[in-house]
Amino acid sequence: MNLTEMQTDALKEIMNIGVSKSATQLSTLLIDEIRLEVPEVNILTPAEVNNALFINNVLSAKGEESIVYQELTGMLAGRAYLIFRGEDSKFLSQAVLGNAFSHAGEKLQFYEQEAVMEIGNIIISSCIASIANTLKDKITLSTPVYTEDSLPQILSKMANDMVVLVVKTALCASKRDITGTLVIVITSDMVDSVISKLSRFCDFKEKDAP
Amino acid sequence: MSELLSFQQVCDRVPMGIVILTGEYRVVYWNRWLEQKTGVPAAQATGKTLKELYPDFENKRFVWAMENVLNNHSPQVMSQSLNHFLIPIPINNRGRHGLSLMQQHVQIAPVPVPQGSILAMVSIQDVTENVIRSSAYTELAQKLMEDSSRDPLTGVYNRRFMWDWLLPQLKLISRAKTPLACLMIDIDHFKKINDQFGHAVGDKVLVSFVGVVNYCLRESDVFVRYGGEEFAAFLPGNDLKGGVNAAERILNTINTSCLASFDAGRITCSIGVSSWDYNDPCTGEDLLKTADKHLYKAKNNGRNQVVPVIV
Amino acid sequence: MKKILVVDDSATSRLLFRMHFPKEYPATIEEANSYDSAIARAGEIRPDIIFLDYNMPGKNGIDVARTLIGSGSSAKFILFSANLQQGVLDDAQALGFTKIIEKPITKEKIVSALKVITP
Numbered sequence: 157m158n159l160t161e162m163q164t165d166a167l168k169e170i171m172n173i174g175v176s177k178s179a180t181q182l183s184t185l186l187i188d189e190i191r192l193e194v195p196e197v198n199i200l201t202p203a204e205v206n207n208a209l210f211i212n213n214v215l216s217a218k219g220e221e222s223i224v225y226q227e228l229t230g231m232l233a234g235r236a237y238l239i240f241r242g243e244d245s246k247f248l249s250q251a252v253l254g255n256a257f258s259h260a261g262e263k264l265q266f267y268e269q270e271a272v273m274e275i276g277n278i279i280i281s282s283c284i285a286s287i288a289n290t291l292k293d294k295i296t297l298s299t300p301v302y303t304e305d306s307l308p309q310i311l312s313k314m315a316n317d318m319v320v321l322v323v324k325t326a327l328c329a330s331k332r333d334i335t336g337t338l339v340i341v342i343t344s345d346m347v348d349s350v351i352s353k354l355s356r357f358c359d360f361k362e363k364d365a366p
Numbered sequence: 367m368s369e370l371l372s373f374q375q376v377c378d379r380v381p382m383g384i385v386i387l388t389g390e391y392r393v394v395y396w397n398r399w400l401e402q403k404t405g406v407p408a409a410q411a412t413g414k415t416l417k418e419l420y421p422d423f424e425n426k427r428f429v430w431a432m433e434n435v436l437n438n439h440s441p442q443v444m445s446q447s448l449n450h451f452l453i454p455i456p457i458n459n460r461g462r463h464g465l466s467l468m469q470q471h472v473q474i475a476p477v478p479v480p481q482g483s484i485l486a487m488v489s490i491q492d493v494t495e496n497v498i499r500s501s502a503y504t505e506l507a508q509k510l511m512e513d514s515s516r517d518p519l520t521g522v523y524n525r526r527f528m529w530d531w532l533l534p535q536l537k538l539i540s541r542a543k544t545p546l547a548c549l550m551i552d553i554d555h556f557k558k559i560n561d562q563f564g565h566a567v568g569d570k571v572l573v574s575f576v577g578v579v580n581y582c583l584r585e586s587d588v589f590v591r592y593g594g595e596e597f598a599a600f601l602p603g604n605d606l607k608g609g610v611n612a613a614e615r616i617l618n619t620i621n622t623s624c625l626a627s628f629d630a631g632r633i634t635c636s637i638g639v640s641s642w643d644y645n646d647p648c649t650g651e652d653l654l655k656t657a658d659k660h661l662y663k664a665k666n667n668g669r670n671q672v673v674p675v676i677v
Numbered sequence: 678m679k680k681i682l683v684v685d686d687s688a689t690s691r692l693l694f695r696m697h698f699p700k701e702y703p704a705t706i707e708e709a710n711s712y713d714s715a716i717a718r719a720g721e722i723r724p725d726i727i728f729l730d731y732n733m734p735g736k737n738g739i740d741v742a743r744t745l746i747g748s749g750s751s752a753k754f755i756l757f758s759a760n761l762q763q764g765v766l767d768d769a770q771a772l773g774f775t776k777i778i779e780k781p782i783t784k785e786k787i788v789s790a791l792k793v794i795t796p
Contacts (some may be wrong), residue, residue, distance in 0.1 A: 158785070163686065169687040173780050176732055176759035181430050183762035185448055191760060194686060194734050211418065277443045285438040286659040290781065299441045299473060 163354045164197060171195045171323045171338075174286030178279040181196060185278075188329045189262040191299070197324040199347060205320045205355025209239075209307065220304050222269075223279065227298035228284065231291070232350065234342035236284060239274040239307055276336075283323065283338055291353045307339070319344045352353040372494050383453070383470075387437050388393045389483065391415045400490070403468070420454060420532060430453060435476045444472040446493050452594030469494040486509065517591040519569060520576040526592040528598065532650045538641065539602065546642040547609025549603040550657040551616065553578065554634045554669040556595035570626035571633060578623050582616045604640040606676070613637040613672040621670070634670035636661055679704040679795075680722055681753075684715040684741055685730035690782065692729065696782040702791060712736035721743055724752050726794060731758035731765060739768045746772060747765075755790050757782060 159167065172195055179190040200208060222240040277300040288295040311320070323338040342350075377384050378398040378412045396411040406419060417423045427449060431442035444452060455468040471491040476484050515527035523531070539546055553575060560568040572595065579597065583589055588600040590649040601612055617637060625633040638660030642653050660673040667673070685691050691708050696790045699708065709715040712735055717729065727745070728739030734770055739792050743753045759780040769777055775788040 165687055166689040169689040172687065172732060173759040177781070180759070180761045181427075184430075187429055189764045192732050192760060194732055265789070268447070273445040274443050274445040274448055281434050281438065281440040281442065285434065285440060286781075288438065294439070297440045299475065300443055 158359075159199060160355070162325060162358045163351065166354055166358050167197045170286050170290045171197055171283055172326070173290075174283030174323050175323075175327070176278065176350055177286070177353050179283035180276050182275060182327065182329075185274075186329055191328040193326040195323050197270065198322045198324075200320050200322055202314050202320055202341075205285050205311055205322060206308045208322065209337065209339075215269065219336060220306055223270055223303050223305055223307065223310075224280065224300050225303070226277070226280050226284075226344070227297055229302050229338070230295040231288065231293035231353075232284075232339065232340065232342050232346055234346065236280045236297075236343070237307065237310075237339040239337045239339060240272060240276075269302045273300050276300055276302070279327075279336055279338065291350070291357060310350070311341070314341065316343050318342065320345045321347070321350075380517070383488075385453075385488045385490070385506065386477065386489060387416075387486045388433070388484075388516070390415075391432065393419075400453075401491075403540055404453065416453070422454070424529040425452070431474055432486055435474050439478075439484065441475045444474070444534060446471050446479065446497060452488070452490060465494060465498065469497045471573055478529045503579075520573055520591055522576055522580070522597070523588060523590045525590065526591060528588070528592075528600075529650070532600070532653075533590055535600070535602070536647075536650055540644065540647060544603055545605040545608075545644065547604035547606065547612065548640045548641075548642070548651075548657045549599040549601070549613050549616075550592070550610060550638045550654070550661040551597040551599065551613075552661055552665070554665075559633075567626060571628070574623075574625045575633065575635070578619055578625065579616055582612070583668050586669050598657070604641070606639065606674070608658040608676065609639040609641050610672055610676045613639050615674055617670070623639070632646065635643055636664035636669045637672045638664055638675065639672060642673045679725045680707045681722035682709060682715065682718055682722065682727045683707070683752055684709045684711075684727065685757075686710050686733040687730070687765075690730060690780075693782050694787070697782055697787055699784065699788055699791070703718075714742050715741045716744055719752070720749060721751075726755065726791075728755045728768060728790075731756060731760050739765070740771065742774070753794050754761050757786075767785045 175192060175195055179192050182188075183190045196207065216294075223237050225235050225237045226261070228236055231344050281297060282302065284295050284297060318341055321340040321342065325336065325338070327336055374395075377395070380397065381399065383400040383403065384395070384397040385393055387399060388394055392413055393413055394409045395466065396406070396408040398408075400411075405596060411419060416428075420566045421645075427444065434440045434442055449472070451467055451470040452472045453470070455470075456466060457468050469492070473489050475487045475489070477487045478484055482625045515523055515530070535546065551569070554567065555570070559571060576589070576591075576597075578590060579599070582597060583601070586602055588594055588602075590598045590600075591627065592598045599612075601609055617635065620635050622630050624630050638657045640653050640656035641659065642648060648656075664671050664673040679702075683691050683694050683706060685694070685708075688710070691710070695706060699723045700705075704726075707724065708717055711733060715727075715729075718724075727742070727750075729741055731738045736757070738756055746750065753775045754769075754772065755776045755778060756765075756774050757778040757780055758765065761777070761779060766777065772775075776793050778786045778790055
């Protein structure tokens with residue numbers, strides 16, 4: 157599944173707008189400066205995703221991540237996962253809730269999970285809205301769910317015809333690094349329709365530019 | 367059977383707050399739970415905005431969430447941890463927990479209605495009890511943790527805490543690309559003091575020594591009783607030069623301070639310094655080993671000095 | 678005739694800018710895709726107006742403005758970004774940016790920025 161350079165660039169910019177908007181919101185919510193990286197965008201098969209995420213250090217060795225996900229229906233049907241890298245989710249809630257929680261145990265406490273869920277919800281809805289609005293289509297989201305699970309296991313259970321849109325970006329709250337990776341899992345025929353919408357969007361741009 | 371139930375019948379029996387807002391943020395439905403908790407009857411709430419009902423209502427987060435619900439049909443969560451509450455509802459029993467307002471977990475969902483317009487259903491869960499319980503639990507856990515991470519005599523951190531702190535710290539600074547200085551500090555001839563004046567005096571020296579060193583350190587530095595009369599200090603943000611400067615400051619202050627019942631200058635110390643640098647990272651063990659090696663050198667060179675010397 | 682420089686790492690974004698730029702406005706549009714190329718291009722063409730993206734790999738749009746102002750540029754700066762955190766706004770205001778536009782770019786937004794410069 158290959159995107160042209162122009163399509164990749166367009167998708168990157170769409171996600172960049174989504175992530176940046178969520179950063180604006182997170183910065184108000186957390187009363188903190190959020191630094192951003194320019195997102196990297198890839199379309200991969202489930203098997204490739206696991207490799208790519210391991211190489212990029214998104215997945216922890218202990219095999220369990222803090223994940224927030226929302227179901228998608230409409231132009232994109234599938235699921236959007238936001239993975240907070242292993243210990244980063246701890247740093248995140250520390251940044252949010254203060255140091256009182258830093259040594260409160262291995263697993264995230266309920267209120268930390270709740271905070272992570274809200275943050276994931278903000279990032280996912282911003283990015284999905286950016287896709288839907290740019291490509292002038294509708295995507296409906298379910299309410300967010302928080303889970304601690306292994307992404308490779310989730311992906312291994314997926315049907316073979318599914319493809320994965322991976323958006324890697326880092327949101328850093330003040331001195332603490334939070335790496336959130338957005339993984340959108342959709343069926344391959346969906347990808348075709350996204351690509352055709354993207355290519356129409358790109359064509360349209362090139363035609364109209366002076 | 368289900369077709370016999372009306373929307374209102376159900377919503378008025380749900381043990382949570384349900385308010386439905388129009389695209390102009392006006393209340394079209396206010397359930398019985400909200401009437402009871404807020405004291406505002408539905409008839410009075412209907413047609414008003416939250417701002418009109420609560421003049422202090424100023425909530426940018428809520429506005430952003432509502433825009434996402436109304437424009438993008440995307441459900442939003444507003445956690446208690448980050449927002450505390452949406453509608454200010456006073457609660458009793460303030461003395462027990464220090465909270466004066468109900469803590470709320472809020473979800474906002476889009477509700478499409480005929481003619482293509484959209485309403486926002488705001489559901490409000492009372493999570494005050496959870497918050498009270500978990501903050502009591504955290505306080506307790508924190509206390510236990512504090513106790514088991516500190517040296518009972520001097521009150522500074524112990525080795526157990528040091529390892530818990532050092533490893534995540536190294537990960538953090540390797541990403542932030544900031545340096546960390548490590549100081550190994552040993553009181554000179556401490557055994558002699560103990561033998562000559564007894565352990566009680568030795569303990570007093572340790573306590574006042576810690577007081578003086580603590581005075582020289584910043585709040586962000588971590589000071590650890592490493593064992594006996596040996597201490598370690600970690601100075602985030604300092605490279606080797608910064609660490610040596612701090613060590614010299616400590617050495618000079620000790621030299622000019624009266625410790626326990628001793629005159630200034632009677633008690634001295636030796637300090638070995640090492641640093642963790644992004645360009646040349648090492649393990650926590652190696653960081654301590656290098657500082658220890660330098661401390662050994664300082665002892666061999668005649669004590670009361672810092673190694674390395676930086677000109 | 679105004680000389681305009683658009684600085685954005687995204688080719689899509691630069692294209693959208695050209696696409697939405699009002700045809701009747703007398704201007705030439707030059708592009709740069711990074712901090713380094715922006716500094717070089719600005720040195721060559723001495724633009725009157727510079728549209729800057731904020732989030733770019735390496736140095737950001739505010740950094741570009743800071744360097745150019747430091748080297749005596751008299752250009753008007755306009756920031757376009759979806760990242761409108763208070764810190765970013767403060768930086769832009771401190772450097773005297775003429776206007777801040779929220780991405781995505783539309784014709785109306787470009788027109789409103791140009792109006793501030795040439796009423």
